[in-house]
Amino acid sequence: MALLEAVGRNTIGGLAYVGGLARLSGRAAYFTLIAPFRGHAVRWGRAMHQAMAVGVEALPILSVITFFMGLILALQGAYELRKFGALQFVASAVAVSMTRELGPLMTAVVVIGRSGSAFAAEIGTMKVTEEIDALTTMALNPVNFLVTPKFLAMILMLPCLTTWADFMGVMGGSVFGVAVANFTVGGYIQATLDALLIRDIVTGLIKSVMFGAVITAVGCYEGFETGAGAEQVGRSTTAAVVMSIFLVVIVDLIFTALFYVLGR
Amino acid sequence: MSAPPADDVVLSVRDLRVRYGDREILHGISFDVHKGETLVILGGSGSGKSTLLRTLVGLQRPSAGEVWIRGKDIAKLSEEDLDDTRKRMGLSFQGGALFGSMTVGENVALPLHEHTELEESTIQIIMRLKLEQVGLAGFESYMPSQLSGGMKKRAAVARAMAMDPEILFFDEPSAGLDPIIAAGIDNLILKLQKAFRMTIIVVTHELASAFLIADRMLLVNKGNIEAQGTKDEMQNSKHPRVRQFLDRIAEPEVSEEMDYLQMLTGEAPPRAL
Numbered sequence: 001m002a003l004l005e006a007v008g009r010n011t012i013g014g015l016a017y018v019g020g021l022a023r024l025s026g027r028a029a030y031f032t033l034i035a036p037f038r039g040h041a042v043r044w045g046r047a048m049h050q051a052m053a054v055g056v057e058a059l060p061i062l063s064v065i066t067f068f069m070g071l072i073l074a075l076q077g078a079y080e081l082r083k084f085g086a087l088q089f090v091a092s093a094v095a096v097s098m099t100r101e102l103g104p105l106m107t108a109v110v111v112i113g114r115s116g117s118a119f120a121a122e123i124g125t126m127k128v129t130e131e132i133d134a135l136t137t138m139a140l141n142p143v144n145f146l147v148t149p150k151f152l153a154m155i156l157m158l159p160c161l162t163t164w165a166d167f168m169g170v171m172g173g174s175v176f177g178v179a180v181a182n183f184t185v186g187g188y189i190q191a192t193l194d195a196l197l198i199r200d201i202v203t204g205l206i207k208s209v210m211f212g213a214v215i216t217a218v219g220c221y222e223g224f225e226t227g228a229g230a231e232q233v234g235r236s237t238t239a240a241v242v243m244s245i246f247l248v249v250i251v252d253l254i255f256t257a258l259f260y261v262l263g264r
Numbered sequence: 265m266s267a268p269p270a271d272d273v274v275l276s277v278r279d280l281r282v283r284y285g286d287r288e289i290l291h292g293i294s295f296d297v298h299k300g301e302t303l304v305i306l307g308g309s310g311s312g313k314s315t316l317l318r319t320l321v322g323l324q325r326p327s328a329g330e331v332w333i334r335g336k337d338i339a340k341l342s343e344e345d346l347d348d349t350r351k352r353m354g355l356s357f358q359g360g361a362l363f364g365s366m367t368v369g370e371n372v373a374l375p376l377h378e379h380t381e382l383e384e385s386t387i388q389i390i391m392r393l394k395l396e397q398v399g400l401a402g403f404e405s406y407m408p409s410q411l412s413g414g415m416k417k418r419a420a421v422a423r424a425m426a427m428d429p430e431i432l433f434f435d436e437p438s439a440g441l442d443p444i445i446a447a448g449i450d451n452l453i454l455k456l457q458k459a460f461r462m463t464i465i466v467v468t469h470e471l472a473s474a475f476l477i478a479d480r481m482l483l484v485n486k487g488n489i490e491a492q493g494t495k496d497e498m499q500n501s502k503h504p505r506v507r508q509f510l511d512r513i514a515e516p517e518v519s520e521e522m523d524y525l526q527m528l529t530g531e532a533p534p535r536a537l
Contacts, residue, residue, distance in 0.1 A: 125364075134361040137321050137354075138375050138423075139347035 017243075021217045024147065024224070028216075031141075031148040046149035047156075054115045054150075055157030059164065062110050066098075066165040069106055070172025073097055078176065087181040091188050092195030094173030099200045100259075103166040105252060107158060108211040112244040116219040119150055120240035123223025124233040132224070147220045151213070158212035159205045166204065203259045210255060211248050218244045268335050272299045274431055274463045275320065280329035282315050289315045291487040292329065297431075302457055302464040304474040306509065307484035316484060317435055317467045321355050322346045334430065351379055354424030355433040359440075360416035362408035362423070368395070369404030372423045379427065394422040397459075398452060414445035421452065432456065434466040438473045446473060453477045471510060475499070483509060 036042050077093035123146060126132050135142045170192050177183035183191065222240040226232045269276035275297040282290040289312045297303050307313035318324040320331060326339045333349055341349065362371045373391040376382055382390070395401055398418040408416060417437060424432060437453065438446035450473050456462050457477070468474055474481060481498050483490045483506055490505040491498065498506060507513075 122365075129359060129364070130357045130361040131363055133318075133323055134355070134357055134363070136323060137350055138378075139350040140374075140378055141343075141347075 020225075021214075021221050024143065024221050025151075025213060025217045027143045028147045028151045028220075031144040032152055035144070042152070043145070043149045046145075047152040050149045050153035051157050053118075054111065054153045055161055058110055058114055058161060061114075062107060062161060062165055063168050065110060066103065066106050066168040067172040069102055070094055070098060070169030071175055072172075073102065073169070074173040074176035078181065088183075088191070090181050091173065091177055091183065091191035094177075095170055095192040095195045096200055098169035098173070099166045099196060099204045101204070101252075101256070103169055104158075104162045104204045104208040104211060105248070107162045107165045107208060108215065108248045109245065111154075111158065111161065111212075112215055112241055112248070115154070116215040116244045117237045117241050119216065119219030120222040120226075120236045121233055122146075123220055124226035124236040127224065127226045128228065128230060128233060142224075147216070150220060151216050154212035154216045155209050158208040162205055162208035163201075166201065199263065203255070203263075207252060207255050210251050214247050214251055215244050218247060268337075269296060269332050273297065274299050274333070275465070276330075276332040277320070278330040278332070280316075280319065280331060281327050282312075282319055282324060283327045288327070289487055290319070290326075293484070293487075293489055295482060295489065295492060297463060297465060299463055300457075300461045301479040302453070302466065302477055304478035304481045305465065305467045305484060306469065306471075306474055306481055307467075308469060308509070311484045312487040313467050313469075313484045314435070317355075317433060317465075320465070321353060321433055322350055351375075351427055352429055353431045353433065354427065354429035356417065356420045356424045356435065356437065358436040360408065360413075360420040362416060362419055364408055366408075367404060368400065368406050368408060368411065368419045368422075371408070371419065372404070372426050375423070375426045390426065394425050395419070397425070397456075398422045399448075412445075414441050414448060417441070417449055418452065421456075425456075429462075431463045431465060434464065434468075436468055436470075437466060438468065438470045446470070449473075450476050471512075485509075 032042065073094045074090050077097075078087055078090050081087055081089055081093070123132070126135075126146075132142050135145055170189070173192075174183070174185060174188040177188040177191075178185055219240045222236040222243065226236045273296045277296075278294050280290055280293045281288060293316065295303075305313050305316060315324060319326055320333075322338055329339065330337045331339050334352060336345075336349060338346055338349055362368070363374070366374065369388075369391050372394050373387050376387045376390060380387075391404060392401065395404055398421050400415060400418050400422060403411070403415070403419070408419065411419060421432075421434075434453065437449045441449065453464060453466065454477060457464060464477075466474070466477060475495055478495055480492065480494055482492045483498070485505050491501055491503045493501065498510070501507065501510075
């Protein structure tokens with residue numbers, strides 16, 4: 001019985017959490033998509049500021065990580081491929097795995113670490129220092145003021161970052177291709193382009209938009225759920241990172257399965 | 265629903281009850297605040313005075329009762345209509361609650377940017393004016409983290425006044441400040457009273473400060489109003505709670521030995537003794 005009880009309680013807790021995320025996302029979507037037609041200005045200035053922090057400032061670390069990721073993929077792929085003397089397929093192996101899966105996923109992980117945690121910490125700290133209450137008493141809706149710009153920035157920047165990650169991954173793979181598999185740089189890129197379908201890139205980008213929405217929702221939700229006291233901010237930040245990674249993987253699974261079914 | 269209050273009553277609270285979950289914090293509070301007066305809400309920790317303040321500014325919804333501000337019962341307003349009322353009120357938070365990512369000047373200018381169509385140059389002038397009124401002229405480009413505790417509170421007052429509110433609220437204005445800085449904040453409140461005839465509501469437990477700035481006082485205890493009256497009435501009150509609060513007498517310690525034993529062991533009291 002205790003086990004059933006625990007399962008039930010956790011299920012309800014999980015559903016409540018997802019409900020909370022959905023409510024927050026819904027309100028952010030309202031302020032992004034509908035409120036502008038009712039005379040509320042979209043905060044492009046703040047969104048731009050967020051886009052810089054989320055997107056542009058993530059480029060160096062993302063570039064390095066995905067470049068090495070591409071190289072690792074090439075090495076791992078070649079380990080199997082060389083048994084069949086099929087090293088020339090290393091370009092397509094890297095290209096397809098990067099664009100369909102690892103480009104969006106690695107981008108999401110980097111963005112969770114840099115921005116998802118920062119959202120939770122920022123909003124959590126504002127909650128603790130009564131700044132959220134201050135916004136409310138100044139007739140500034142905290143969701144509109146804080147979450148909407150982050151949402152806009154994330155769903156615009158994640159596809160851009162993912163595209164760049166795809167490119168850097170291919171570049172990483174080309175190092176192996178040129179050094180070991182007898183490709184020229186031009187030949188490797190040509191092989192990549194031949195292997196890729198538009199569908200591969202687009203499915204990756206669709207996933208990245210969903211990841212952006214999930215990361216923003218979780219980061220901001222955890223921030224708003226912060227209790228009293230500074231140590232609660234740390235708890236929220238950790239929870240935001242862990243929960244974001246978990247939900248990104250779940251969303252990834254759902255969409256990958258969907259694209260698998262649709263792609264036949 | 266009763267009729268809205270008379271014209272010179274800026275804020276009227278009627279039988280206000282607030283509960284968090286199962287616990288009722290305020291058990292039916294009623295009082296009026298008249299235009300231009302300074303009301304001090306006194307109360308100890310856990311008395312419900314902070315909850316009262318949060319309800320008056322619309323941060324907490326009442327579970328029953330009415331809160332009339334500017335001819336509207338804010339207990340029944342939607343969030344959006346409530347925002348119209350909020351724009352006419354200012355709240356200076358206990359810790360200042362300045363936005364850490366903005367300069368002091370941007371903090372003060374924020375409501376003007378968000379809620380008015382004023383030109384940038386006009387906003388800058390108003391912002392400097394408000395900072396000057398609280399004695400922070402020239403500090404507009406400082407970050408809140410560069411200010412001392414007293415300066416943060418002054419900056420918070422400037423921000424609360426940015427929209428020229430009809431009612432200005434203070435949450436524990438002298439908490440955490442040394443006596444000299446706290447006296448400075450009291451003087452600032454007195455100055456705002458005299459210069460702008462502002463309606464001011466102060467929540468505090470500092471007696472010295474309360475008797476200096478108040479026109480009228482309210483003593484809140486355990487979710488009820490124990491006493492209200494002018495400074496002199498309160499000073500001469502015979503009400504035991506008022507005397508206890510004003511004379512700083514501690515709550516009597518647990519004296520019954522059995523009670524004490526129970527408290528230690530955490531056991532239920534023996535039924536028949």
